[in-house]
Amino acid sequence: MAWIRSKPFIWFILPGFLLYSLFSVYPIFSAVQISLTKWDGIGSKTFVGFGNYAELFSNQELFRQLTNALGHSATLFALNALVVLPAQLYLAYLIYGKIRGHRFFQAMIFSPQFIATPVIVFMGTLVFDGNIGVFNKLLELVGLGNWTRPWMGLPELGIYIVWMLVAWSGIGVGMIFFLGAMKMISHEIIEAALLDGASYWGRLFRIVLPQIKTTILNMLILTYIFAMTIFDYSFILGGASGGINRSVDVMALFFYRISFGDNSAVGGTANVNAMGMGTTIACVMFVIVFVVALAQVAITYRRGED
Amino acid sequence: MRLRPKRTPLSAAILWLYSLLTLLLLGYMTYQALRPKKELLSATFGWPKHLGLGNFRKLFVEAGFFTYLLNSALILFGSLAIVVLLSTMTAYGIGKFRFRFKGGLLLYFLIGLMFPVQLGIVPIFLLIRDLHLLNTQWSVILVLASGLSMPVFLLTTFFAKLPHDLYESAKMDGANEWTTFVRVMFPLASPVTFSVCIIMSMQIWNQFFVPLILLQSESRKTIPLMIMKFTNNVLYNMDLALAGSVMATVPLLILFFFFSGRVIEGVAAGGVKG
């Protein structure tokens, strides 16, 4: 009992730990063993060791799809980290500074989060469709009729369309966390800065950003994880095949296609090994995410200590 | 606060533009929802001849909107209560106290985000079946509430940064660990907890895959499943798809708009005093 009493944190951590472990971690890890078998999803399983991993990296078509999807996921991360994250900080700072109408802005920036994904896509059709979209109608009205396009799915824009949708609907998430972090900066620090006579933007860089740097680093890790595991928009824009020429394919969609879609064009044993190979892809995806997250947590954590 | 700048016209313009665009989109959706189906289909652009609440009446009377709303609300509040309670407790435990493997534990809580949801669904299904919870709201509440990764990860930082002397003085006053957490630490972190609430609400509200697999009878289904019923063949059900989308979105937004500022400022003020 004394041992427990000296570690009060156990009581705080345990309930969450158990629930999370039972319903989030255990199901995943009980599925991971499938990657060591050959399995089509409904028949019987055959143990093949690391055969699936060997095939994933040696089958040319599979490997090509893997690198293509990985490249797109990496592009999404780069764009999110370099464009969306700074934009979120900027917006959060404006609202934190109580710019006139900040409550309205906050609600509006956050509002896409309230809309279910199929509805967002349906709205996209109503607004950006080549024939019936209002946006194109507006272009026609101002004499730019030649510019009308079905903006939601131009294949040449591919992954950038996915990114636009992700950015539009997701920008509020990071923003609201940064806002929460900024609100926790103590008043003494802010007032000291005001006495120093720092300018509006000067205060952002000299006071606010350093104060919330751990939050920024945490968001960066989450941004990385989300970019690597994103699924919805690619699936809706390009179907299981990831669009024409797989132009919107991402890692999670690659997993989904091999597991539940068709694999005939891939060749090899992919079709009779859908679940086996699919799970293998999910595990490879996990390793890629985990290793980087591990490094990021290690760095952040060390910084957080001092 | 005196942080307000003298003038940031450019920033204000950007914010107005962005917000108005979103507002226009929502307004356009609402406007279309007020039109009868025939007009919607054959004169999507044309000047409206009839505007009315017919589609909404159909949504409430024939499509049973309130059942879906009730189910969604039940799942939302159930999951949210569990998520907020458990994630603040866990984050407090990890962030405030010193022990080995803190980083490892934090990383462990991130793993849940690193796999596609579809991968673990069969074990989840079997687990829920063995608990005799299939086709009940509890199944979805438990599974969604177990998604503690993001809140725990983000909250931990804040609890770690809370001034330690507050903790010490509370202990000096004779408060036990639990009272210290509830009375002092939890209110202090409220701006961030509020952010967590908002983000998780949206994730839970729009959750589609887990309810699809775990809930089967119509009387248990949630709003996203109802919306999918209408968007599967969107032209055939366009009136209901639009009315349903409006009802699933706009009231929430209005609530959020009127309460967000008050709630945030309220709890933040309380927290700073504490």
Added chain:
Amino acid sequence: MKIRKSLAGIAAFALLALTLQACGGGNNEGNASSAPASSAPASSESSSGSSSGGENVTLKVWGDLGNQAVLEEPFKAINAAFEQKYPNIKITYDFAQNDQSLNVALQANELPDLFWVQGDKTSKMGEMVKNGFLLDLTSFNMDLSRNSDPEKAYCTVDGKLYCSLPSFFDTNVVYYNKDLFEKNGVSVPTTWDEFVAGLDKLKAGGVTPIALAGKSEWDRAWPIFAFAPAFANTALQNAMTGAGTMADPSIAEMLQAFRDFADNGYFGKDFLAQDMAGAQFAFTNGKAAAIIDGTWNNATYVSSGINLGRFPVPNKEGKRVVQSSYSNFMTYAVSSKTEHPEEAVKYLEFLSSQEAQQIMEDATGLVPTISDIVPKDEGVKELAVFDEAGLNIYSVLTALSTTESNAADILMKDVIPKLMTSAITGAEGADILDKAAHYPAG
């Protein structure tokens, strides 16, 4: 290292939780009583509990989630009629089935008593039979006297019967805007050349001749489905029996015709980025003069209020050979694990009866294949105007597929996108299909 330790802990906890649950499993009964048959295992328990008097049985049925909005009304009426006929059988009919939930149910071995299947149209039912998930219905001697051989073949795998029989017909027709056709001086074509000439006129008149959803994997294939029997019905028949191959010139010509449509701008500009809602909107708003779609979407176009007409694609000789496949709206199979096979088969028999089929017809206006079903209205009759029922290319390719190589999927996901983007010619497309197909020895 931390993780491995934690995992051991989780496993222990999971075991503990399950044991506890097994011991105290009675708690849930309370809330279950307000909602009968709230879960699969509970439903069988509760029904056996109340079976002391008569043979009261509850059957759990999964319906097609993707078509819920269309099927809700007819199935409500069908189930009510069934329950009236068999008062001891209660039907719990849930729209809970799509690909994902079916996969989960299969992998968890938790199928409902009855569920929706697609017969020989896809390879799924065959796979389920092979793995023992479906109840063989042969010995139940269902009344099949109203049905033709192809309808029986739909439900048959290796000579055994597995589902309720289809009684409606799905095909693809050209829906057209009568006003736009008239304005541009185009009339309903009687030959392929007239058809193409009409499209040219429409294009010259500044409207998109045919709206195509290039982004939607299924909807963009309807022109191919419609052209295939018009161009190559004999070749498809031969390929299916092993007397010919998919590399037949007529198949190449058919695929090339589709590519030419894309190249010549008959699908309008930017059709590649269009989804089905966009394509349908273009048609209902008078931006496109026609759309090739399934007969099942008839009601959608009728409700838009445009001056609507329909015609099947004519071939070069002026014959109208349309693809035919059976509607899967009423084809259901029984899980091999069901505890009430007799009652489940009664439900299938009812679905195969004229009474249930007429309810479906009155609600949905499908094209009936059995003459005792009365068509809903004149529009339905117009959908059924053709000279010959031809083959469905997807079904043919499914029949030529093996578990290693699914030729039907290759058509949908490889050949069609490449034709649309002019990456391959019709002949190259036919070769790809030929390589993917596995012909029966013959």
